[in-house]
Amino acid sequence: MSTWAVEAHHVVRTFNDGDVRALNDVSLNVPTGEVFGLLGPNGSGKTTMVRILSTILAPSGGSATVNGFDVVKQPQQVRKSIGLAGQYATVDENLTGFENLRMVGMLNHLNKAYVVAKSRQLLEDFGLDFAANRITKTYSGGMRRRLDLAAALVASPPILFLDEPTTGLDPQSRQDLWAIIEGLVEGGTTVLLTTQYLDEADRLAKQLVVLDHGQIIAQGTSAELKAQMGATVLAMTFATQADAERARPFLERLSDKPLNVEGSVLEISVDRGPATTADALRLIDAEGIAVSGLTLREPSLDDVFLNLTGHRAEDVVAETSPPSGRRAKRKART
Amino acid sequence: MNLPSPLSTHSTFRWAVSDVLTIARRNLLSLIRVPVTVVFSIIQPIMFVVLFRYVFSGVINVPNGDYVNYLIPGILVQTMIFGSVGTAIGLAEDLQKGLIERFRALPMARLAVLAGRTISDMFRNILVLVVITGVGLAVGFRPGGGALAYAGASLLMLFFAYCLSWGFAFIGLVAPNAEAAQAIIFPLIFPLTFASSIFVPTLSMPGWLQPFANNQPISQTADAVRGLMLGQTHDHSTLIAIAWGVGALLLLAPLSVNRYRKAT
Numbered sequence: 175m176s177t178w179a180v181e182a183h184h185v186v187r188t189f190n191d192g193d194v195r196a197l198n199d200v201s202l203n204v205p206t207g208e209v210f211g212l213l214g215p216n217g218s219g220k221t222t223m224v225r226i227l228s229t230i231l232a233p234s235g236g237s238a239t240v241n242g243f244d245v246v247k248q249p250q251q252v253r254k255s256i257g258l259a260g261q262y263a264t265v266d267e268n269l270t271g272f273e274n275l276r277m278v279g280m281l282n283h284l285n286k287a288y289v290v291a292k293s294r295q296l297l298e299d300f301g302l303d304f305a306a307n308r309i310t311k312t313y314s315g316g317m318r319r320r321l322d323l324a325a326a327l328v329a330s331p332p333i334l335f336l337d338e339p340t341t342g343l344d345p346q347s348r349q350d351l352w353a354i355i356e357g358l359v360e361g362g363t364t365v366l367l368t369t370q371y372l373d374e375a376d377r378l379a380k381q382l383v384v385l386d387h388g389q390i391i392a393q394g395t396s397a398e399l400k401a402q403m404g405a406t407v408l409a410m411t412f413a414t415q416a417d418a419e420r421a422r423p424f425l426e427r428l429s430d431k432p433l434n435v436e437g438s439v440l441e442i443s444v445d446r447g448p449a450t451t452a453d454a455l456r457l458i459d460a461e462g463i464a465v466s467g468l469t470l471r472e473p474s475l476d477d478v479f480l481n482l483t484g485h486r487a488e489d490v491v492a493e494t495s496p497p498s499g500r501r502a503k504r505k506a507r508t
Numbered sequence: 509m510n511l512p513s514p515l516s517t518h519s520t521f522r523w524a525v526s527d528v529l530t531i532a533r534r535n536l537l538s539l540i541r542v543p544v545t546v547v548f549s550i551i552q553p554i555m556f557v558v559l560f561r562y563v564f565s566g567v568i569n570v571p572n573g574d575y576v577n578y579l580i581p582g583i584l585v586q587t588m589i590f591g592s593v594g595t596a597i598g599l600a601e602d603l604q605k606g607l608i609e610r611f612r613a614l615p616m617a618r619l620a621v622l623a624g625r626t627i628s629d630m631f632r633n634i635l636v637l638v639v640i641t642g643v644g645l646a647v648g649f650r651p652g653g654g655a656l657a658y659a660g661a662s663l664l665m666l667f668f669a670y671c672l673s674w675g676f677a678f679i680g681l682v683a684p685n686a687e688a689a690q691a692i693i694f695p696l697i698f699p700l701t702f703a704s705s706i707f708v709p710t711l712s713m714p715g716w717l718q719p720f721a722n723n724q725p726i727s728q729t730a731d732a733v734r735g736l737m738l739g740q741t742h743d744h745s746t747l748i749a750i751a752w753g754v755g756a757l758l759l760l761a762p763l764s765v766n767r768y769r770k771a772t
Contacts, residue, residue: 228613253615264606268538280530281616283523287512309541325610 179364180204186235196222198388211379212368219388220368224337257326260337267311282329296324316347336367406447411467424457524617531624553587580644581734582706588669595673596689599680626673653739661736668729671753674760681767725752
């Protein structure tokens with residue numbers, strides 16, 4: 175028995191007869207009992223990885239095990255070991271919350287009495303008992319995600335795959351979901367989480383890999399990734415782009431972290447936000463350049479990407495097409 | 509936690525049956541929740557009954573003279589076949605919504621999504637059968653074959669439509685969405701249902717069309733159903749219809765299952 179909950183060795187997945195390489199030689203080890211983050215923009219290959227690990231999709235190359243079972247050779251054992259929930263919140267809209275959970279429980283081949291009791295308990299735990307007998311078409315986005323997650327938990331799997339569980343959710347629903355995930359990990363569940371949000375990965379995941387164009391471009395703890403980035407991003411708005419460019423050489427001296435000018439906005443990653451801001455203002459004022467706006471913010475995935483790859487995370491979306499029209503359509507729906 | 513034991517002692521086979529029933533139950537619940545689909549699948553054949561019974565019947569000549577008795581068994585067969593289009597639409601929608609993905613990540617029997625779907629659609633066909641029989645009786649349909657023969661004819665129709673629905677299942681899995689599935693199926697079933705003995709005797713058709721119209725499976729089924737319901741012997745059409753059904757099932761079920769394995 176392996177010590178890793180999930181192991182992937184040189185996983186490759188191509189689409190359209192090899193034209194699209196969604197995953198290119200991805201290897202990772204997910205330790206048992208932790209949240210492991212798969213961070214990357216849309217089209218980076220996160221969802222493809224989850225689909226391979228949950229036996230929905232076969233890898234074109236490489237191998238992977240989940241809970242010690244090979245995803246290609248022992249798919250039924252893998253399916254018994256996992257729960258899957260994600261951004262599409264695939265609940266049956268015409269069934270009630272309870273009926274959805276019961277269906278998934280029965281399809282997990284659990285004893286009927288257990289399924290009924292467990293479904294009721296999960297609905298209660300996730301604050302959905304008031305809507306248990308309502309058709310899920312009437313559920314809000316946050317309720318749907320919670321139900322989707324509950325469905326993944328009916329069979330109490332040791333390993334949970336969460337594919338962008340909070341994408342598109344309002345802040346309160348995100349917080350709720352995060353609390354639930356933390357509770358699960360405390361209970362011993364291993365979670366493989368994909369996300370586009372650095373703050374989400376930061377809050378939940380111990381270890382992270384960053385995916386771009388189907389390849390791992392960075393890995394480590396979230397603290398390690400952040401240290402690479404700098405703790406804060408200082409964004410200064412100038413009257414014109416020319417002013418921003420004029421300020422660039424002075425501000426570059428302040429930090430060894432990346433600096434970026436887009437239009438009239440200059441962004442620079444710094445370690446000590448407030449102190450560096452004061453320095454920056456002094457320097458620019460001395461040069462007689464006017465600053466019209468200034469913000470300090472936490473670095474985002476976008477900043478990490480800019481730092482690691484030299485391109486913004488959003489740029490990737492346009493050039494990486496999803497594997498099929500059907501998925502594209504679903505993406506558009508969310 | 510005070511929960512019963514999650515473990516179950518059922519065999520693999522019993523679980524496969526349970527999976528099929530779980531999926532069929534889920535589909536039937538959806539049907540009840542969205543009754544519009546069912547209502548429409550009943551209104552359409554009623555319109556056909558009224559149209560042919562009262563508008564076209566004057567210009568259609570049938571051997572025994574009583575067109576309503578010729579018509580209703582035909583409409584029933586047509587409705588079963590049109591109803592099975594729902595198999596394609598339902599599967600295409602499940603795929604589109606990502607439900608099939610969820611099912612594929614569950615340790616359930618691979619066959620269950622398709623078998624559950626075709627079975628729940630057969631239940632819908634039973635409902636339609638009962639309603640249209642009632643409508644038929646109301647407009648003067650008088651089957652003379654007796655209750656047992658009527659039940660036999662009904663079973664034959666349901667069986668034939670069930671076998672065919674595996675082909676529609678395949679189309680539902682291949683089509684990019686539900687609308688496309690419908691668009692693919694219509695040109696396939698239109699010639700089969702209208703160039704057949706469903707509405708008019710094939711003898712009234714041009715000579716070049718008759719060999720096709722006489723021997724294609726839907727005509728054979730319609731002839732067999734009509735023969736049973738009216739108490740008229742009709743060569744070997746019952747056996748031929750059963751043979752078509754079995755053949756279709758043997759060909760289409762593996763095709764669909766294979767497609768399901770690959771569908772994403």
